[in-house]
Amino acid sequence: MTQPPIDPTASKRARVRRRRRERQILVFGAIFGGLALAGFFFASVYRGDIEGPFAQPFVTPESAFETEVNIACPPAGVMPMAPTDVSLRVINATNTAGLASTTSKDLSGRGFVVTGSSNWTRDFPGTVRIYYGEEGLAQAYTLSTYFTDFEMVMDTRDSALLDLIIGDDYSAADSLRSQDAAEISTEIAFVRPQQCVPIELVAPEPAPRNLPDDPLASPEPEASPSASASAS
Incomplete structure (x- = not known):
């Protein structure tokens, strides 16, 4: 086949x-x-x-966080305070005699508790600068709402007392808001700066050596006689 x-x-x-x-x-x-x-x-x-x-965590550890921003954000959930709850000193950094005194009167008329006024030995070319401690963050932001331009600097002071530095660019007519300005309302939340960090990340400057007592600070409770007797 x-x-x-x-x-x-x-x-x-x-x-x-x-x-x-x-x-x-x-x-x-x-x-x-x-x-x-x-x-x-x-x-x-x-x-x-x-x-x-x-x-590894998805967030940067606080100790490893580095930034050039040194402005504290406003305290969360806190509204502006009444001026009567804010104490400050007014310091003149210009060559205009009596500017600290007149500014003190202007702020006292708004209700702020001004503890005194003096002159600064350094130059400050800006408008106003507010020095505050960690306890005075809300007070500093409250005071800042009264000015059209300002700087805020945190230092190591351990009270809520503020220092207001008046600079060469200050003008009461242009720099201090009017009493009916909406920006100073205690019912409007603080305006958050475009760049800010939590206050824990702010590097404070050294505080002045001599700071007056804060007249609004709560007095420390005195020890009761029984507690003193038991301690002895």
Whole structure:
């Protein structure tokens, strides 16, 4: 009997199918191997055998946070205070005689508690600068609302008493807001500066050596006679 002729096209198709199956076996083998490896990895992370890729915090630790911004943000959830709850000294850094005294009268007329006025031995070319301590952040922001332009500097003082420095650019007519200005309302929240940081991240300057007592500070409670007797 004679053999039927071999179809070369069928033989070629058979080789193509065989190679395709081989490639499929390799691809699916690689996929299943990858899945098995991923499953082993995540199971090890879950058990704590190895450290996962998200073990590090998503926020920068406070100790590692570095910024050139040194302005404290307004206290959260705190509205401006009444002027009668803000005490300050007024200091003249200009060559205009009597400017601290007249500014003190202007602010006293608004209700602020002015403890005194004096001259500054340094130059200040700005409008006003408010020095405050950590306890006086709300007071400093309250005082700032009364001026059209201001600077705020935190120092190491341990009271809420403020120092207001009057600079060369100060003008009572242009720098001090009118008494009916909406910006000084105690019912409007503080305006947050475009760049500010939590007060804990502000690097304070050294406070003046001699600071008067804050007249608005709460007096420290005196020890009761019984407590003194028991202590002795």
